[in-house]
Amino acid sequence: MGRGTVEETASGDGADPESESESSAAASTPFAAVASPKAGAELGLPVLFPATDDEAAPVTRFVVVALQSTEPSGQDKTSMALELGDSPGALVGALLPFATAGINLTHLDKRPRDFKASGEPTSYVFFLDAAGHMKNDEALRGAVDAAREHCKSMVLLGSYPIARRLLQP
Numbered sequence: 001m002g003r004g005t006v007e008e009t010a011s012g013d014g015a016d017p018e019s020e021s022e023s024s025a026a027a028s029t030p031f032a033a034v035a036s037p038k039a040g041a042e043l044g045l046p047v048l049f050p051a052t053d054d055e056a057a058p059v060t061r062f063v064v065v066a067l068q069s070t071e072p073s074g075q076d077k078t079s080m081a082l083e084l085g086d087s088p089g090a091l092v093g094a095l096l097p098f099a100t101a102g103i104n105l106t107h108l109d110k111r112p113r114d115f116k117a118s119g120e121p122t123s124y125v126f127f128l129d130a131a132g133h134m135k136n137d138e139a140l141r142g143a144v145d146a147a148r149e150h151c152k153s154m155v156l157l158g159s160y161p162i163a164r165r166l167l168q169p
Helices: 037-043 090-100 139-149
Strands: 076-085 105-112 124-130 154-162
Touching: 076 090, 076 139, 090 124, 090 139, 124 139, 139 154
Parallel strands: none
Antiparallel strands: 076 124, 076 154, 105 124
């Protein structure tokens, strides 16, 4: 199977299509969803993989998008997306300015961006959070400027106060 494809499988022996379960969403449609068991029960859908989480206490991050920027609170972080080529040292080159400036990186995640005909990635977008606010942290601004020289592109997503507490169910 290639990237972004779904493998279809037939159920039953194929001799009598009428005998196949009409209630099986997996057999009747080429779609799937990741949702709570309650959502599946309400929609009459079977649970195919009951334990998809990989952490006992997962944390979901929510993003608030606003047209105006926030003022520094003294306890802030800045989020950004860096596009890097697939070459040795590309990530180190982009992150080293933060370490040199003494900026703590609190989150790092990656997603492939462009692909070769074979399906292999040719570049990646790294999402990172750095301690500090762009409006009042000169060291952070300098590190961002230096890191930008190692990136195909960089997008500053914003500076904002860190969460004071995790919401509990």
